[in-house]
Amino acid sequence: MSRGGTVLVQVRGALAARVAAAVPDVEVVAVPSEGHLPPDVAGEVLLTLPWGSPNLAEALARGVRWVHVLGTGIDAFPVHLLDGRLLTCSRGGSAVPIAEWVLAVMLAFEKRLPDPWIHGVPRERWGRMALGTLHGRTLGLVGLGGIGMAVAERALPFGMRVRACRRTDAPPPLAGIEPVGSVADLVASADHVVIAAPSTPATRHLFDASVFAAMKPGAHLVNVARGALVDQDALQAALDDGRVAMASLDAVEPEPLPEGHWMYDHPRVRLSAHVSWSMPGAADVLIDHFIDNLRRWRAGEPLSGVVDREAGY
Structure with a gap:
């Protein structure tokens, strides 16, 4: 009935x-x-x-x-x-628009956007900017739910190596994703680290000083989860010393950040107003x-x- x-x-x-x-x-x-x-x-x-x-x-x-x-x-x-x-x-x-946002910021990091755009004729820079590629880079996914899977599905065709850490021991549901046992092991080899895990008491400040210390120098951090997963004081220290080259953040704590917060003006932070879901x-x-x-x-x-x-x- x-x-x-x-x-x-x-x-x-x-x-x-x-x-x-x-x-x-x-x-x-x-x-x-x-x-x-x-x-x-x-x-x-x-x-x-x-x-x-x-x-x-x-x-x-x-x-x-x-x-x-x-x-x-x-x-x-x-x-x-x-x-x-x-x-x-x-x-x-919201997995599709968020995954596209992640790809966009990873490409922006590798291609150094918007720096290559020119105005006038800067002869001293013509053809002399070193840019990166996603091809051959290692992507570390923290969380492999709908968002993590959508990111992986889009990153693999770019030729990225995709590694993921998740709560369960179940094998990844998509061929080409390498399972990793811990966040510390994951970030040690990742050029781009994407946080796509749920916010729970167990994941609060999952990214603390110890995780940032374990990160591959010069890595790019992307957070499309919740701000609570990141210890923002520890992130600031990692950005200041260059361990983290860039942080692209669509989620912070609190939202919105108060006036004068350091993230607004930090040269290594790209901040958006929790809009990666928008479509x-x-x-x-x-x-x-x-x-x-x-x-x-x-x-x-x-x-x-x-x-x-x-x-x-």
Whole structure:
């Protein structure tokens, strides 16, 4: 027998309408994310925001059995309120644009962009700038989920050697990826180090002074995960002494950084405002993941993007 006849939705109206149109045999009820819910509203499924909502506890009490977070992670979500309810997220939904952003900053590092662009006729520099290639470089991936895999899939055709460190001992799901047992071993040989692991208590300041000391001199650090994974004081020291040649950061802590923070003006930092996920229709991709899961839920099938409470993601 099918289930999940009523879905409570705490996201903007256009996305709620998309759910209703895609799964017409369920009742989609838009409910506020602040203030009290109407007294007669109830449902088995709740679609909510990545950071939860002020009235989340009240919404959960309306018969909710499954919660889907419209985001790719749950590090900002109040999981403790769920009391054993099923929790999913749109994990991997932003993997493509983030992977492209990673390739873009790695290419920018090797090609020294924007330095080669010229204005006028700089005769002393004509044809005399030494540039690098991705071909032959070693990529070290910390995390091999949707984002890490998307980066690997794009890096391998460039001729990069791809090595990865992940939480499990399972073999990499893509031929050409070399598994590495520890982050310290990974960074020792990597020209480009990409952080794509989830933010959990276990990964906080995963990149500390000891990891930076183990890095290959002159390496390029890329963070598309969360700022909490990097000890930013240790990063500053590694940048200042040249151990890390460049840090391309789409995630920092806190966000936004306060006025006058050293990262804004450091010559070895390329900082973006947590926008690597951005692409046309980004929200549609996330909502489509929920729609697919809703159909599975109705059919009694296993869901994708299920959060492992113990692992924290």
